[in-house]
Amino acid sequence: MARFLKMPGVSADSDAAVLEGWLVEAGASVTAGAAIASVETEKAVVDIEVDDDAVIHALLVESGDTVPVGDPIAVLLAPGEAASEGESLIAQLGGAPAAAPAAEPAPSIAQEEAKEAVEAAEPVAAPAQPAPTTPEPVAAPAAPTGGSGERRFASPLARRMAKEAGLDLAAIQGTGPGGRIVRADVESAASAPEAPAAAAPAAAPASAPVVSPAGGTATPHTKLRRIIASRLQQSKREAPHFYLRRDLRVDALLALRAQVNEGSAVRVSVNDLFVKAAARALVDVPEMNVIWTDDAVVSYATADISIAVASDRGLVTPTIRGIESLSLTSLSAQIKDAVGRANEGRLQQAELEGGTMSITNLGMFGVDEFSAIINPPQASILAIGAATRRAVVNDEGELEAGSVVTVTLSVDHRPVDGVVAARWLDRLAQLVASPMQILL
Known part of the structure; x- marks a missing residue:
């Protein structure tokens, strides 16, 4: 039966997502499991797949549009189904009587709008396909009104964008059918020199504008920056951190790296070796391979470690899984791939989840x-500093120059005691001193 393809909830942190692009065109036939669109959240890009074989009847939103979770983005037909079935759904979005029974109830835009008929985001006409009808609200008691008391109609996307921009819908001139306010109207109003400000509720004080100190420039927070700040603040507030520091001599590790890189097409970094050593230490000291939940300490059999990446979009931590079973060159290739896609904003949401430990390295900056x-x-989380030449005492008690790295292990004291963390750090030191064990 004809049905809507809705914007999925691709991230727990988001109630909307950006449709990055369509991977198919209207009229295309797709098989179950095929990816038909890419959706961008604050932290990742996720492919949308179809559950069953289908024909793409119409695409309802454009690439680049921000769409609330649950809103329809396309109309799908079953193989061999008449196009009129899809047209009936499109007509339903516009509030017109359906030519045939709808395949499913009209989707709600949000819980607070459950009594309204569904309005589609601004549709785009596909080549050789009729443009979807622009939706008109039906019986919308909550629609904004102008000064004369007339009801103003707006698409769900326009309402959301106006709210985020702090604009009053009643002061925006709609250019859609029947004076309906659409996305372009909100964008135009937001870019105007004197954009109409949304009226504050009588019981709530108006929010203060962003104020910069004299000579400074204020940069509004991005959603990703807010998420990063919130999670780190939560961590420092709720997780009782304690810290263990240790100087590790890395001459043997650097020599192994040089030997591996001589005959390998994949260039292994010092950080790759530390990640591999940390994973081996997690396997050897399983009490460290845990996470804290409100109900239990959860242990894991595999070593899954997140790598901190300062991408162009902000700090992200893609997780490399099952590191204990990966070869060094395979691990290095996976880390390089994850870092590259992080900088492009192409990480999948699943890649940003899981793991019991993170590794962050600022040694390349001389820290x-x-x-x-x-x-x-x-x-x-293990923080790795720069390898520096220092005076060290060797096993024979003689003073000599050696390459040393200082590492700092931050530990959540709720699931891990100090003795366990010290055992893990000692095992890491053993592996770095005798790095051939890392490869076994």
Whole structure:
């Protein structure tokens, strides 16, 4: 039967997502499991797949549109189904009588709008396809009114954008059918020199504008920056951090890296070796391979470690799974791929979840040592500093020059005790001192 394809809830942190692009055209036939669109959240890009074989009857939103979760983005037909069935759904979006029974109830835009008929986001006409009818609200008691008391109609996307921009819909001139306010109207109003401000509720004080100190420039927070700030604040507030520091001599590790890179097409970094050593230490000290939940300490059999990446979009931590079973070159290739896609904003949401430990490295910037904040709900994060030449005492008690890295282990004291963390760090030191064990 004809049905709507709705914007899925691709991220727990978002009630809307950006349709990055369509991977199919209207009229295309697709099989179950095929990806038909890419959706961008604050932290990742996720492919939308179809559950069953289908024909793409119409695409209802444009690439780049921000769409609330649950709103329809396309109309799908069953193979061999008449196009009139899809047209009836499109007509339903516009409030017109359906030519045939709808395949499913009209989708609600949000819980508070359950009594309204569904309005589609601004549709776009596909090549050789009729343009979907622009939706008109039906019986919308909550629609904004102008000064004369007339009801103003607006698409769900326009309402959401106006709210986020702090604009009053009653002061925006609609250019859609019947004077309906659409996305372009909100964008035009937001870019105007004197955009109409939304009226504040009588019982609530008006929010203060962003104020910059004299000589400063204010940059509004992005959604990703707000998420990062919220999670790190939560971690420092709720997770009782304690810190263990240790100087590790890495001459043998650097020599192994040089040997591996001599005959390999994949260039292995010092950080790759530390990630591999940390994973081996998690396997050898399983009490560290845990996370904290409100009900239990959860242990894991595989070593899944998140790598902190300062991408162009902000700080993200893609997780590499099952590191204990990966070869060093395979691990290095996976880390490089994850870092590259992080910078392009192409990480999948699942890649940003899981893991019991994170690793962050500022050694390439000449930082000798630093402490990092745990990425919840993980139990620890290892901060790696720069390798520097220092005076060290060898096993024979003689003074000599050696390459040393200072690492700092931040640990959540709720699931992990100090003795366990010390055992793990000692095992890491053993592996770095005798790095051939990492490859076994």
